Amino acid sequence: MTSLAVSDHQAETATPAKVIQPVWVRMVHWVNAVAMILMIMSGWQIYNASPLFGFSFSSNITLGGWLGGALLWHFAAMWLLMVNGLIYLALGFATGRFRKKLLPITPAGVISDTKAALTFKLSHDDLSKYNSVQKLLYTGIIVVGVVIVLSGLSMWKPVQLHWLVSLFGGYDIARYVHFTCMALIVAFLVIHVALALLVPKSLRAMIIGR
Amino acid sequence: MGRLRKLLIPGVDKKLLVRDAVKTMPELTRRRFITAGTSLGALTLLTGCDVVDSSSAEELLKKVSKFNDAVQAWMFNPDALAPTFPESMITKPFPFNAYYGLDEAPEIAGADWKLEVRGLVDNKKSWTLDELYKLPQVKQVTRHICVEGWSAIGSWTGTPLRDFLNLVGADTHAKYVWFQCADKDGYNSPLDMRTALHPQTQMTFKFGDEILPRAYGFPMKIRVPTKLGFKNPKYVLSMEVTNDYKGGYWEDQGYNSFSGS
Structure with missing residues (x-):
């Protein structure tokens, strides 16, 4: 019991109370992750309409179904990416x-x-x-x-x-x-x-x- | 906090944790990540099937698209001029592009063709090609940008649409000029009045100093260098000045009607 109590105590002190990633960083990180994935997957569908190189992206990994749908996704997720990105840059510099x-x-x-x-x-x-x-x-x-x-x-x-x-x-x-x-x-x-x-x-x- | 930590790392020897968090954490956290990964995969599947294709998501996306139109109209100057290029930069050959093959492109006899003018205009007379050719023309070399992403520089010559609209006494306070075309399945497209009155918006009769060939929209195309290609109707049969949004071939399928570049 004694040893457990000691280890408990050690656990308390050994785990630093300091925050590694502040809450605003975590929020913009995950919002960005979602926005980025939406932008990339819809972007691949847009790319497929007129490929720059000799390949297309499989429809399994694209978003929007066709060019028109992909553009709607791209220009909707754009807001998420832009607003979130600007918040990140502003706070990154300000803090x-x-x-x-x-x-x-x-x-x-x-x-x-x-x-x-x-x-x-x-x-x-x-x-x-x-x-x-x-x-x-x-x-x-x-x-x-x-x-x-x-x-x-x-x-x-x-x-x-x-x-x-x-x-x-x-x-x-x-x-x-x-x-x-x-x-x-x-x-x-x-x-x-x-x-x-x-x-x-x-x-x-x-x-x-x- | 202590309880939270226990929840996060159940079953882990605390001594070990204290001595070497690095060694004990990976396996556990890896396991958690796999769980998270599975649910993320499930979410992707959901977004692939239930969310993306569902009409509710579509409705939301359409609302965002409308919102984007409003923001763009507010943010950008609709009278901004499209860049012009030297003739040496013209793309050769200029691509034919349509939702059908070149052999299916409309074949219009110029002598029989008349441009029908309808709607909110004083003079609803139809115009023959000879009559139209007599109107003052200007040439401009601009970039045609397709919604698909490709672009090409071309030389278009014709009468500024705003001059023609003034000539026929169009109500320039109306919202749209709506074009109907001879393409198979009936192509049509609305153009907002502000863009119709843009100095570079043109009733085009020539491409590269030659009479507009069949591939590029003979006898008349509407060249709008401030809009994407699908807002540049070819093989035009009629124009209607109207306050009603009458939709368009591609607009109805989901391309954004503003589509201004």
């Missing part, structure tokens, strides 16, 4: 989260942490601190997120936002940029989910905060 969590990123740090990760020696003791690989990936995916929205807007409103289209070097290039960003996000998603499975407490932190 100093971006500065504290994502900076600095040094090439040396990324190289050594990548080596450590590949040899399974990377420490995950303190989930409140991102390692260099995480910093690079998370910062990178934010940039990709901004670019995919901007390229999407320029395809949606090429007359109204013709300056934005010019910035991408033309309407056709904007399409390729949009597709490339999607591919990068999907690649990120695969790695992100795989790593969350390898370090499940990070997933727990994104659900219950600690």
Whole structure:
């Protein structure tokens, strides 16, 4: 009994009370996850109407049934993605989260942490601190997120936002940029989910905060 | 909090947890994730079958689409000019595009054809092609953007629609100009009046300085460079100035009627 009481006590103190992921981060994360999946699946259906490359996406993994339906989904989920994304960016800057969590990123740090990760020696003791690989990936995916929205807007409103289209070097290039960003996000998603499975407490932190 | 933690990690030796959370947590959390994954998969199945195809989801999406129209109308300048391009950038060959093959495209005899003008206009006279060709024409090289995502730059020459609407004494406070076409199954499409009066919206008679070929809508097409391709009717038979939304071939199937770029 005594030992159990002690371990109970230890459990209390050993589990840090500090929140790893604040509630606003968890909320925008999961809203973004839903929005992103809707955007990607409907985007694949839209792609199928006029494929850029020699392949189409299987209808098992697309959303909307046909081009018209997919466009309705894409332009509905767009609101979720945009509003949620703007909240994330605003709070990320306002709370100093971006500065504290994502900076600095040094090439040396990324190289050594990548080596450590590949040899399974990377420490995950303190989930409140991102390692260099995480910093690079998370910062990178934010940039990709901004670019995919901007390229999407320029395809949606090429007359109204013709300056934005010019910035991408033309309407056709904007399409390729949009597709490339999607591919990068999907690649990120695969790695992100795989790593969350390898370090499940990070997933727990994104659900219950600690 | 303590109770919550017990719920979250049932059956785990607390000593082990204290000593090495990393070692004990993965398996458990992995198991939880699989459960979560299963329900997520079930949700996907649901969204694949019950939610996506259900009429309630469709209704909601249509409402969002209407909302998008309102936001776009409020946000964007409907008189913004579409970019124009040098002739060297014209796409060659310019694609034929329709919901039928080229061999099924309408074959219209120019001499017999007349443009019917109906609705809220002072002069409802029908126009022959020769009469229309006498109206002042302008050429513009703009990008045609298809709802499917592809685009092509073309050269279109014709009479600005707003000049024609003024000529026939159209009520330019009416909401729509509705076009009916000769395509099989009866193509038609409504154009909002603001866009009909846009300086670049054109009754097109020529493509690339040549009389509009059959593939691109002979004898007349409505070129609207500020709208997606399906809002650019070809093989036009009649136009009606109206306050009623009369729907359109693609609009009725679910493409957004605003579809302004």
